[in-house]
Amino acid sequence: MAKLEVEILTLFPRMCTGYLGESILGKAQESGLLAVHVADVRDHASGKHRVADDAPYGGGAGMVMKPEPLIAAVEAARERLPGARVFLTSPRGVRLDQALARQVAEEGRAIVACGRYEGVDERVRSVVDVEVSLGDFVLTGGELAALALVDAAARFIPGVLGNASSAGEESFSGEGGLLEHPHYTRPPSYRGMKVPEVLLSGDHRRIERWRRREALRVTRERRPDLFARLTPTEQDLRLLEAADDEL
Numbered sequence: 256m257a258k259l260e261v262e263i264l265t266l267f268p269r270m271c272t273g274y275l276g277e278s279i280l281g282k283a284q285e286s287g288l289l290a291v292h293v294a295d296v297r298d299h300a301s302g303k304h305r306v307a308d309d310a311p312y313g314g315g316a317g318m319v320m321k322p323e324p325l326i327a328a329v330e331a332a333r334e335r336l337p338g339a340r341v342f343l344t345s346p347r348g349v350r351l352d353q354a355l356a357r358q359v360a361e362e363g364r365a366i367v368a369c370g371r372y373e374g375v376d377e378r379v380r381s382v383v384d385v386e387v388s389l390g391d392f393v394l395t396g397g398e399l400a401a402l403a404l405v406d407a408a409a410r411f412i413p414g415v416l417g418n419a420s421s422a423g424e425e426s427f428s429g430e431g432g433l434l435e436h437p438h439y440t441r442p443p444s445y446r447g448m449k450v451p452e453v454l455l456s457g458d459h460r461r462i463e464r465w466r467r468r469e470a471l472r473v474t475r476e477r478r479p480d481l482f483a484r485l486t487p488t489e490q491d492l493r494l495l496e497a498a499d500d501e502l
């Protein structure tokens with residue numbers, strides 16, 4: 256059975272365990288589809304005070320994570336998860352996307368080291384395979400990025416999502432890289448805003464066409480870069496122009 260095993264290395268384990276224990280990821284851990292071990296980097300720091308950071312050489316503001324504790328934490332994680340790729344969270348990294356999340360799920364294991372403060376000593380990179388970023392902004396630490404990677408990857412493990420639908424049908428991954436169509440649930444009318452009649456029709460082929468049209472439209476409007484990479488079929492081009500009663 257496919258499962259995902261992850262080691263997260265952090266100075267603040269509780270930031271991770273809280274998130275991972277709830278809802279879908281919590282259930283995935285209970286059912287054994289996901290196993291995340293959150294290791295405290297400070298356990299690998301030496302001395303009475305177990306110091307894991309120090310002032311930067313050359314001066315400047317803030318503290319830098321020392322190389323020894325983080326590298327020792329990576330090495331310990333490697334013994335628990337042989338063959339796992341080592342990720343380091345960093346705003347300089349490759350942007351996390353659905354393709355990378357899918358890769359991690361397929362590999363079935365990953366080690367993710369979280370930076371803090373001004374960042375980590377450059378020599379930590381000697382044990383890192385991939386630096387991964389959440390986007391072009393700066394966080395106070397890598398925990399959110401590590402959690403985002405685990406969360407997005409876990410959704411690809413069969414059985415993690417409650418229903419038969421798979422992560423393959425969602426924004427970016429299915430339908431050749433389209434954004435997803437809008438969703439509605441009850442009530443059918445709320446503050447004068449009505450659920451599109453098509454979705455109430457019970458006509459599944461029409462509903463499929465409506466969803467495809469909406470996905471095409473929302474992608475064209477919000478992500479012209481994604482839309483430009485598509486090769487829409489003749490039917491897609493017709494759908495884009497179709498009114499609801501022509502679907």
Ligand code: SAH
Nearest residue numbers: 344345370373374388389393394396397400
């Ligand atoms: N001084 C650094 C920022 C350090 S932020 C700089 O200017 O680039 C502290 C830590 O938070 C980083 O080491 C990294 O692990 C994490 N972090 C911050 N922003 C991030 C992002 N966009 N993606 C992933 N990790 C990030």
